[in-house]
């Protein structure tokens with residue numbers, strides 16, 4: 001099925017488990033050749049487990065890192081099994097206390113129609129509150145929005161009137177991070193790839209300015225737009241853009257390290273940022289964050305963001321590809337820069353028949 005085309009509305013649940021298994025480690029790009037399509041029987045849950053049907057998958061750049069592992073001899077080899085993913089799913093059969101058939105849940109499942117899980121692991125399974133749309137739960141209310149929220153507020157510690165620069169600005173995390181900074185009264189500038197994405201950033205995410213890293217000299221554009229320097233740099237990409245931002249930090253400037261998409265497919269890692277010593281000169285701070293470590297505060301973040309969405313201050317910008325068969329091409333979009341907003345994959349709508 002072509003991308004971005006809705007499947008038949010009343011399509012029946014698949015009678016087999018369609019799965020994308022990891023076949024090879026991606027090179028410079030991700031492609032369908034890195035995966036193998038397998039159809040196997042629908043698994044059954046044992047005591048303490050649930051069977052879920054995956055409805056929405058979150059596509060995240062770090063998924064390519066999970067496709068490789070080291071063999072006992074130290075060789076890089078393809079990881080075994082199905083690619084795991086942050087997902088929103090519907091419980092089909094529960095043998096686990098606290099979960100029931102029909103319930104919509106958020107957790108770490110896989111690129112497949114059905115997953116059996118005990119709900120523990122990287123992202124513990126939690127019910128999606130009623131009234132929250134599955135796509136919102138998978139994206140802006142998932143790790144994407146949580147990284148933006150806690151990265152801006154807890155690590156960045158924004159003050160009204162400051163200047164905020166974000167890389168990967170037109171992506172899932174970047175578009176939310178910039179909007180949160182704007183809500184707090186900062187001037188927001190985004191770095192993204194291409195003229196059209198710069199226009200999208202100003203129009204849809206309502207940033208103050210945008211820099212095109214494909215056609216413009218990022219350093220001189222930052223200098224022109226921020227003659228007094230940057231107070232907060234929120235980095236999703238790493239590499240040369242991080243270096244240019246480090247050189248232009250204001251006194252007491254902060255660098256929020258959220259991700260390094262430019263490194264994930266790089267065979268040879270670039271040398272470390274040469275301008276890091278500027279942190280000494282400006283008494284600056286560079287700090288990483290891992291969104292899942294804030295899990296105890298996710299309800300607070302989601303409640304605040306829900307209010308911003310209701311009041312129109314925050315837009316949850318999504319880029320939806322439809323159909324499990326298109327999962328590899330959806331992941332590839334993150335590395336070609338095709339996505340605008342959070343890249344999601346829709347597999348199915350919830351089934352009313354499962355709700356008691």
Ligand SMILES: NC(=O)c1ccc[n+]([C@@H]2O[C@H](COP(=O)([O-])OP(=O)(O)OC[C@H]3O[C@@H](n4cnc5c(N)ncnc54)[C@H](OP(=O)(O)O)[C@@H]3O)[C@@H](O)[C@H]2O)c1
Nearest residue numbers: 147168171172173192193236259260261262289290291337
């Ligand atoms: N710390 C955490 O807990 C946490 C949680 C979630 C995500 N993250 C990280 O946050 C970052 C953003 O994730 P996301 O899901 O929102 O992805 P995203 O930003 O929506 O998608 C990736 C974007 O990265 C840019 N890009 C790709 N290759 C690039 C390269 N070589 N150089 C420069 N830019 C490149 C492209 O945008 P352009 O077209 O604009 O170049 C692409 O659209 C990722 O690094 C991810 O790992 C961290």
